[in-house]
Amino acid sequence: MTQVRVLVGTRKGAFILTSDGTRERWDVSGPHFAGWEVYHLKGSPADPNRLYASQSSGWFGQLIQRSDDGGTTWEPVGHEFAYDGVPGTHTWYDGTPHPWEFKRVWHLEPSLADPDTVYAGAEDAALFRTVDGGRTWHELAGLRRHDSGASWAPGAGGLGLHTILLEPSHPERMFIAISAAGVFRTDDAGETWRPTNRGLRSEFLPVPDVEVGHCVHRIALHPSRPGVLFMQKHWDVMRSDDAGESWHEVSGNLPSDFGFPIDVHAHEPDTIYVVPIKSDSHHFPPDGKLRVYRSRTGGNEWEALTKGLPQSDCYVNVLREAMAVDSLDSCGVYFGTTGGQVYASADGGDAWAPIVRDLPAVLSVEVQTLP
Amino acid sequence: MIRVVLPAHLRTLAHLDGEVALTVEGPVTPNSVLDALEARYPMLRGTIRDHVTQHRRPFVRFFACGQDLSHEPPDTPLPDAVALSAERFMVVGAIAGG
DSSP: EEEEEEEEEEEEEEEEEEETTEEEEEOEEEEETTTEEEEEEEEOOOOOOEEEEEEEETTTTEEEEEEESSSSSSSSSOOHHHHHHHEEEEOOSSEEEEEOOEEEEEEEEOOOOOOTEEEEETTEEEEEEEEEEESSOOOOOTTTTTTGGGOOOTTTTBBBEEEEOOTTOTEEEEEEEEEEEEEEEESSSSSEEEOOTTOOOTTTTTTTOOOOOOOOOEEEEEESSOOEEEEESSOOOOEETTTTTEEEEETTTSSBBBBBBBESSSSSSTOOEEOOOOEEEEEEGGGGOOOEEEEESSSSOOEEEESOOOSSSSSOOOOOOOOEOOSSSSSEEEEOTTTTTEEOOOSTSSSSEEEOOOOOOEEEEEEEEEE | EEEOOOOHHHHTTOOSSSSSEEEEOSSOOOOHHHHHHHOOGGGGGGTSSSSTOEEEEEEEEEETEEEEEEEEEEEEEEEEOHHHHHSSSEEOOOOOOO
16 A cells, blocks of 8 residues: 655654555654754665665764664664865855865765665765665765865855755766755766856855855756756746756746745646745745745746645744655645644645644655555 | 763664673773774764764763863873773763754
8 A cells, every 4th residue: 555654854853754645644753863963864766665864963973874674773874974085175154265074964865776875965065975775985076076166165054965866867967956056967977077057146146147156955856857957046946947057047926035945746847846935044934924835837937835834923944855745646745844843735735734743843854655 | 891981872872771891902091992882882983083083072071080081192091990990981972052
């Protein structure tokens, strides 16, 4: 029987929410790794019971946990993330050189084909890979050694590599995004990279259309149309129709084009979702109303989705990793808030209900649709 | 045997209920005790000392016999009372944060 498994990372542990295909009643397990920050957990597309979790703390550093039974039991695997060679420096907030220092793993992206291969996006920004199920990790250093690497500077949340998109029709191609450097693309499985940010404008930068330096919050694609990318930038919702070669703005009628997550409907590649946030200094929804906005036209024309969401006195945030979709028909959409709610819609966003209301602040949401 | 006390989160990680008793070859120092600890509980590697630099993590401190040993060179011998099992080597997480 079809099952949906929602993997939730929070400031104080991980939770796993499960339901059948109706998505009406939910079982909650957790906290796993109680008391630790879980920036992200994700399952392998090739073996859905193989899960990986990024567990970290300011006291004890980074751990990686692996489950082979869908999250019932976990074992710590390798967690040594050493930059390749002499790492050198990037640029600090004040413009001075600053040594690269590993802080944590923001994102884990299991290979589409091999459960033992996983990519990890780190702060300070770097891409690591394991090919042995997490026992050992090695940096794909071509990214950090890009000519622009020394100029990368952190966003307010750190210099994090937060998004890794694998491209199902081009196994050698991958997109990553870094705050605040931008989007980079490889076409040779991570050996070499180039920035793909043409068309982005960030008015707060000395050179608003600079090639590298944009605070890209999230990018997303639909696997059936991998040349089309959507982006929630610090400000602006953007779209590329040429695999990142150029971008154009599709913010349209959004009440604010600041926000963090962006995602694509599982079956409608032109249907996308964002959660507008008032501004970069507010980090809560405009007017105290938590609204998901949906565009069925790939941007520009947006409708507010409010049914079941608080429409007064709501001042939570939705972080970049905290939205996901399932692949049922109709498509389920899920997001978590810094107030600890995880909302689900089983009808593509028309109506919402909380699965849970009182978790620690939600850092990430992923969904698995299980046969 | 060297008796070691770990913070609660690291005891959970290593599936420990109480203190750890370790056999340490040669001089008993913070480094040799932690080497023995990590050899028995590999999941603790990197949690007390940084993986790469092997420096003590900033929010972790070492105490024994009522003394803060955190800033001693890590190859300094621990007090005899620790080596003789009369006192425990304590790895302490800072009381900080939320």
